[in-house]
Amino acid sequence: METEYGTSYPYGSWGMDPKPAPGKEGWYWLVALTRSNIYTNYIRTYSSHSALIVSKNAGDVTITASNPTTNSLIGPGSVMYDNALYYNCYNYPKVCRFDMTTKSIHSVELPGAGYNDKFPYCHLTSCYTYTDIDLSTDESGLWVVYASEANFGNVVLSRLNASITLNITQTWNTSLFKKAISNTFMACGVLYATRYVDKDIEEIFYALDTTTGMERGNLSIRFRKVSGIVQYLNYNPRDHLLYVYNDAYILTYQAVFG
Template structure:
């Protein structure tokens, strides 16, 4: 715009130079030029004022941005060093208080109906409470151990152990210990209770996922898609045929990205309400299936639930208060309880995010004991236990 006015002024001056009106209009023309010069001067002044304003605005904005960035960095440092630290300290303190409360004030509850937990809602587990390799350190990589939730009188403090002594797949006896101390030092007063003298053979143990309940061992029968129940008193074996298309003989294993755990097709579990079996089938496209095992003669399969979690994406399962929990491998030091299925509400969740600190990379069996709310893990010949914390 300033260029146009300057150009117009030049044209007016040229026109004035050419005028020959006997000085009749010369004065008027000069007034016109003077007015144009005033307008140009005013325009230049406004332009300069605007430019200076923008410069000041830019400078102020830049300074404000720098100040804001410095404040944000200060707040971030404060949050990292103070707020987050305080949250972590509070969580740690709460966990320690929960552990102290559970250790000092154990409460013995009556056996509840399925899905009705007397302890409250599952919240977390502690760090390792007990760790031992028992009598045979490093000898038997696969196995299971724990307590009988329904023991005979006088055997309330006994523990049991099943080690896969043939090819890391098969076992033909269960070993008993009269106390936890006896298990740790490796003194088995009752010794072995044999299912059969041969290993393996019909109705002996196949795979690591066995449990003891009511003085009877429940496990995957050798070379069958069936649950076996071995009565430790009478030595009788009862079998329970699972539904057609149930995967067995290492075709429906627990797995993680690096490997699968062989012959983990059937996982037996105990909780406050009894015995459960977790498995999968071709009909269910490899997803976990959960069934209640009903006591009595003959052994029968009770209610069944189907889940949407893929079995080969799971490393282990356990039951607590009628709720199925599943774990997955995070790394060699950590396992995550990531999933649960409530048999009462039939609601499943994939966001549990409870972590298990491991003593060895692989957890080959995981059993919950409702007697003392402990979680017993068998990991590469290590026997490890954790306390389950409820709200």
């Protein structure tokens, strides 16, 4: 389905909190990049799936007073986890944590991370703007995907401590060139990467097992899209769904692991 914004804002993110606050187990959140398809300064929430579908009972939570400014949200790589939104801080190689209750913001720098379109996701000859820093969730918590010059533009994966004392707890350097992939997500401690096949098909082709450190590039798990570009892809361990933002359409896919 399209978001309530129609096709006006093709870049964004959405989902359910894998670790929701009490009373918000059925809530959904939506972030549409309303300024140049790059920035935003608020989060829209819905009290139920039916409210999301009919675009009613929505509430907006403001992150920053203006857009863009320090601590505004940049890019479509945000996630909600434990009643806080995690996202790429405007104009910095940092992850920001916005507490939905206290409205406080904390951040952590990603050492050497490319940002502001240095290492975005891409396909063929086209890149997806400001997708340098991408947050993910899975059964073990919160992760961030980025790339660095030190790792030759290849994907770097870091596990984050999802709390007010936001910090990096572990990092993996991969051999996967970030500009050669269209998106990533985490599930069960495994990093998966996708690539663009054509305007109708996306393919999960790569996996990194963080337990063993082994990389595989021979997966071939294909899924259909409703439009050409997948701007956002994230797995929710609570309902085992992949949440997708696909050119202003919001979709879910059931994830089944053998």
